[in-house]
Amino acid sequence: MKAFRRFAIHGDTRATGKEMHGKNWSKLCKDCGVIDGKSITLTDVDIVFSKVKKKSARNITYDEFKTALAELARKKYKDKTGEEAEAEVFKLIEGKAPVIAGVTDTSKFTGSHKERFDPTGRGKGKAGREDIVDTSGYVSGYKHRGTKLKESTKE
Known part of the structure; x- marks a missing residue:
């Protein structure tokens, strides 16, 4: 998935794009609209990240990423089946990239x-x-x- 790779390398020059750090996982969930503030909060996202990663690891792989999204999908879309919920969350993330507009818009500088x-x-x-x-x-x-x-x- 392109979105995983884009967010995995965001802000880290040494990143390969095969693993994602917790900070980038949180950014992905915020920028793509997975976090809605009601059913899914930033705390939920952090808990799921800790749950799916290996004990000694600081990053998650693409397979762990899919597992984490599935877990968030079940929580966000309680009225849908597991597969339908996963499909909805994948639609939110599909083709997205990190938002950097605030950094490059010079009209907002003071x-x-x-x-x-x-x-x-x-x-x-x-x-x-x-x-x-x-x-x-x-x-x-x-x-x-x-x-x-x-x-x-x-x-």
Whole structure:
């Protein structure tokens, strides 16, 4: 299943996509609408994850993932048979990917982060990250710009 792989590698550069961490399991359930806040909560999702994984493991495999979804499906759709409930939950997850819109939408940025991007959302580079100081003044680091000597010879 593509959704399993997409969520398994989300946020982890070393992930192979064959096993999913608990954080990504929770994100999958939230982003795909499995958690509804009534029949299934975040706590239920965490309990099911702990139940299906091996005792010493921190991740679940694809087979354990299917088992966990089946368990959540029975809880979410109590009025349907086991297979119908599983099919409904698989429909919710099918083809989905992690939601990252809030991270990449620069119009929602505030404060100094807003200054790092132009109106199109493209980064300004170093100019957006640093205050470039004009060192042409008379005091600190004066570099003889428009020196007094040249000004006095004009008179």
